[in-house]
Amino acid sequence: MGDTGIGALLLLLRTERGWTQQRVADEYNALEGRAAKTGKEIGRYEREARVPVPYTRKYLAQVFGVDVVALDRAVALSKSLRGEEDSSSGSSPERPAWPAVPSHSGKGAISVDAVMSADFARFIAQRNADEFVVEQLEADVARLARVYVSHPLMELYIEIKRLRDGVFELLRGRQHPRQTADLYVAASRLCGLSAHVCLDLGDYDSAATHARTARACAEAAGHEGMLAWVRAVESLIAYWTGRYDQAARLAQAGRHHRARGSIGARLASLEARALAIAGDQAGAVAALADAERSREAMPGHDEVPGIFAFPAAKQFAYAGTSHLAVGGREHVRQAIASADTAVRLYRSAEDDDQSVGDLFAAHVDLARGHLLLGDLDGTEAMLGFVLESPPERMSASIVRRLTALGRELGEPQYGGAAQAAHLRERLQHTAVLAASPAAHPPELPT
Structure with a gap:
């Protein structure tokens, strides 16, 4: 395993056991004691779209019954092949100073051009969110999403707002593109939670504002699942403000997104309820049947539990x-x-x-x-x-x-x-x- 990158190693360990990615996530969550991982997240590790941080590697090593050192070496190999420093061990070695280019260099303009490239490399290296920050944020969002449905609202909304504002600040800084996309998804979910807070308290105008921001963040990340989910929230807002035809249309629009999990059943159910109230009995019955079919043919698991699942x-x-x-x-x-x-x-x-x-x-x-x-x-x-x-x-x-x-x-x-x-x-x-x-x-x- 010493010459294997982290993605290939995790894939090997999983296939040797005949497990699905969701099975790995379930085993991980059982060890950690919370629903922090999904099968999709394990897939991202295997594709190396994300590299597991030391905290995560500790639990993955327990899941597969291997020494965590093997995972650490695989991460170091993957990062070296990509030309990245392996700073995940906790040490933060000082970066070497950028060499100055003498102004009297005979290569003149070419040297100056190289300095511009060096400046841009330094710009890329300055980031305010790493993989650990994003991973912890996703775990916090998943926890809030799950307990939202069962805990008193006032116990949660202050933390939802704090996390949401923190993500906004991170996005105003600089990150690698992968982490920027993840932060936009987190911002979308936190704005979605904020919309639900306002919806449950009857402040429908504020709920609509949060929902629009959630949709903008989902579009920035290109996340089909959140785009569909936000349409469901917008349908709810329209329903509770008496605009039943619009509630049905918004639910129908959400069903056009190619999203995994239970969102199709949610949108069809919302459409059925709105059409029934609007007096379209045949349409309501048809939508109820669509909801049942969506449940039976549900593509994959929901990424996040609680309020984001159906x-x-x-x-x-x-x-x-x-x-x-x-x-x-x-x-x-x-x-x-x-x-x-x-x-x-x-x-x-x-x-x-x-x-x-x-x-x-x-x-x-x-x-x-x-x-x-x-x-x-x-x-x-x-x-x-x-x-x-x-x-x-x-x-x-x-x-x-x-x-x-x-x-x-x-x-x-x-x-x-x-x-x-x-x-x-x-x-x-x-x-x-x-x-x-x-x-x-x-x-x-x-």
């Missing part, structure tokens, strides 16, 4: 809302079945993957489904989880759902029922508490 549980939650909007007794029954499946899947998931917002939404849909079938006892039972939860955990969209359900309970067909009146009062009380300024910080991330 688990099956969330797809069932969206399907429940769509079936309710389509209407009719059969679709209401399908809505109840879908929402019930969503709740069951989320309950069986790991704690960090249990989306509180989607659990709220599924329970509200279950309650409304039972209400439409004339089952007030079922409605009250399904609302128990929501009404007994802390109001500060409820997003602006959940508050709107509760308010709408409260209005339905006030309609003439339920007007004479004491149970309906009691439920309506509880819904109104919870919605007021959840929407009060005390439930959220005075300042939103910008």
Whole structure:
């Protein structure tokens, strides 16, 4: 292994075991104790699009059961073949001074031209982000993306803003092109997280601003997956501002990107919900079928977990809302079945993957489904989880759902029922508490 570069060595170690790149990533994540690596990242190491830093090499050595020194030597060989210094060992040898060119040199203009090249080489060497910085940043983004769906929003938004502003500053400096592209992807994801913060707090104008910046960063990096994901966020913004036709069109536009993972199922589900609310029942049903096909033929894994992934549980939650909007007794029954499946899947998931917002939404849909079938006892039972939860955990969209359900309970067909009146009062009380300024910080991330 002594004359093998790091990419070829990692490929050899993996193929000897008959593992996929995702299997290597899973083994790595199990050792490190967090979802920091994806199969795509392992592929980048094998292609030497990125060289693993010492911290990563330590875990890769454990994954493959080899001495880390073998990986260190392979990295040194790869860098020497590319004409790079191997500064990853932690030492930072002082660079030799650039030789001065005597002004009386007989080669005159040619020597001056060489000085210009030397100046540009020095410019390239001055960078403010190396592989370790980018790798740590990606791990932080993945962690925030995963816990976003299950943790209180206010615990996260300050760190999201701090990391996002830090990436902006790095991009204003100088890096190698590979690292610049990675930083643009990180900036896109952090702006996407910022957009979701504003979306969940009901500040749709700020959400749209963050989404536009996320899209600009994704375009700068040429990242098809993030371009598709941002379209999904823009579709959400349009949906919650009552522009249902535009929400459907934005979801359709996102589906034109060639993206891996579950984003196709997400976009089709968003399109179905928007079309159902807009009254296009046939279009909604067709989009729901597209979402199922996308799930079955899902190309590869999601690069980043949590808010950037679209688990099956969330797809069932969206399907429940769509079936309710389509209407009719059969679709209401399908809505109840879908929402019930969503709740069951989320309950069986790991704690960090249990989306509180989607659990709220599924329970509200279950309650409304039972209400439409004339089952007030079922409605009250399904609302128990929501009404007994802390109001500060409820997003602006959940508050709107509760308010709408409260209005339905006030309609003439339920007007004479004491149970309906009691439920309506509880819904109104919870919605007021959840929407009060005390439930959220005075300042939103910008």
